[in-house]
Amino acid sequence: xxxxxxxxxxxxxxxxxxxxxxxxxxxxxxxxxxxxxxxxxxxxxxxxxxxxxxxxxxxxxxxx
Amino acid sequence: xxxxxxxxxxxxxxxxxxxxxxxxxxxxxxxxxxxxxxxxxxxxxxxxxxxxxxxxxxxxxxxxxxxxxxxxxxxxxxxxxxxxxxxxxxxxxxxxxxxxxxxxxxxxxxxxxxxxxxxxxxxxxxxxxxxxxxxxxxxxxxxxxxxxxxxxxxxxxxxxxxxxxxxxxxxxxxxxxxxxxxxxxxxxxxxxxxxxxxxxxxxxxxxxxxxxxxxxxxxxxxxxxxxxxxxxxxxxxxxxxxxxxxxxxxxxxxxxxxxxxxxxxxxxxxxxxxxxxxxxxxxxxxxxxxxxxxxxxxxxxxxxxxxxxxxxxxxxxxxxxxxxxxx
Numbered sequence: 001x002x003x004x005x006x007x008x009x010x011x012x013x014x015x016x017x018x019x020x021x022x023x024x025x026x027x028x029x030x031x032x033x034x035x036x037x038x039x040x041x042x043x044x045x046x047x048x049x050x051x052x053x054x055x056x057x058x059x060x061x062x063x064x
Numbered sequence: 065x066x067x068x069x070x071x072x073x074x075x076x077x078x079x080x081x082x083x084x085x086x087x088x089x090x091x092x093x094x095x096x097x098x099x100x101x102x103x104x105x106x107x108x109x110x111x112x113x114x115x116x117x118x119x120x121x122x123x124x125x126x127x128x129x130x131x132x133x134x135x136x137x138x139x140x141x142x143x144x145x146x147x148x149x150x151x152x153x154x155x156x157x158x159x160x161x162x163x164x165x166x167x168x169x170x171x172x173x174x175x176x177x178x179x180x181x182x183x184x185x186x187x188x189x190x191x192x193x194x195x196x197x198x199x200x201x202x203x204x205x206x207x208x209x210x211x212x213x214x215x216x217x218x219x220x221x222x223x224x225x226x227x228x229x230x231x232x233x234x235x236x237x238x239x240x241x242x243x244x245x246x247x248x249x250x251x252x253x254x255x256x257x258x259x260x261x262x263x264x265x266x267x268x269x270x271x272x273x274x275x276x277x278x279x280x281x282x283x284x285x286x287x288x289x290x291x292x293x294x295x296x297x298x299x300x301x302x303x304x305x306x307x308x309x310x311x312x313x314x315x316x317x318x319x320x321x322x323x324x325x326x327x328x329x330x331x332x333x334x335x336x337x338x339x340x341x342x343x344x345x346x347x348x349x350x351x352x353x354x355x356x357x358x359x360x361x362x363x364x365x366x367x368x369x370x371x372x373x374x375x376x377x378x379x380x381x382x383x384x385x386x387x388x389x390x391x
Contacts (some may be wrong), residue, residue: 005280006212012287013251019291019361024299031300 010058015052022046102384110380117380118362121373123181128366131182132196135173139199142166146293149301160304167203167313171211171321172351172367174200178212179363205286205310207278210260213271217263219363222337223329229263231255233322234329241327245318249311320345325356334361335381340374340390347371354390357381 008015025046029036036045057063102110121124142163148154176182177197183189189293197208204211214229221227225234232248235241248256260279264272293302325338338357343350355370358377364375374388381388 002280003278007285008284009280012283015291016287019287020294020299020302021295023297024303027297027299057326059249061254062247062250 013057013063014054016053017050017052017057018047020050021053022050025049078156107384109382111291114361114377114380116367117376118373121365122362123176123179123364123366124184126366126369128176128182131173131176131366132192135170135196138166138169138200142203145305146301149305156301156304158265163203163309164312164316167309168316168321169351170200170203171317173315174208174211175215175364176216177208179252179366181366202282202286203306203310204313205283207275207282209271210275210279213267213275214260217267219360221332222333222360223326225329227263229256229259230322230326231329232259233318233326235323235327238271238319238323241319241323242315244323245315246311248318249314295389301337320350321353324350325353326374335386338391340388342390357386 022043026042029042029045036042040048046064053063098318145154145159145163149156149159174197177193177200180190180193182196183191183193194208197212201208201211218228218230223231225231233241233244235244247254261276263356264276286389290307291301293299310339320343325341331337335357338360340357341354343354347354352367355367355374358365358374359367361377362373378388
């Protein structure tokens, strides 16, 4: 169980990017009535930002 | 282990067992170059007088139930923020501001529970001590067991760059302390999470293993809640009611409650690892951190009583050569 959790925590920034940052971006854009570029949906745009950002945090060990 | 550790050690300071537990009771207060002019008998007598005063302000001699009452009320209020905000009754900015205060204040109340000041083991009040501690750290997304373990380790090795979990907050000024707090929250090897794992591994106790397991469970559950809120269409609510207040609260805890009283993180002794300060936010704004030296000397004194204890202890501490200048 603990080993599974350890692996989960290793990729947690990626999960955070998908699970939280992506919908947060999409809903913030909707709140301010901002359209996503290139005909994307807001959620797809959020995922396009959140997932790579989370992956970067996994890779570098920091968000910025 | 060469010294007693944990709650027993911390709580024992100042009571009948203090002389046996304090490893350097006859040492000079501050190991500066010149002698303090006191012989070991005088130092021991001063220590006894100190302990006698401290015991008058101890948690068992004062009412600490208001801590529990406030903690339970604030936790209930914090929980209510979510349905109230979703229903459009609570403005998000207000929820965010109050949530930030509750995160920081929750730590201060949990801190009393860490030192068993709300109910010692074996007493009927113990249940409330543990309940208060466990509920108050939920907004931090941290389990009480881990926060308590790391805090007691901080008391054992204050300012030790390797052994004090809070030494990670050292910074040249308050602005950098906030930046450092943010850097410490990064997921990599230099972050707090990695450091806590190292401390737990080095302790190697069942208590440390349990705290680590509870840390992982607490994080998984709280993140799962955030993800569920976000994917249900309430990402902004989740961000402004929990995620952002947590970060604001942690920055406050690290910069005001940890960095300020220990800066410049130089001394590691009983009397010089922290100090009496005058925080720019004032006594209330800094949640009583001004008398942190008294807390480290006698952790069984609840935070509301440290000021009065300080005023009575001040002449004795000054006689010992302790810096009581309130820098």
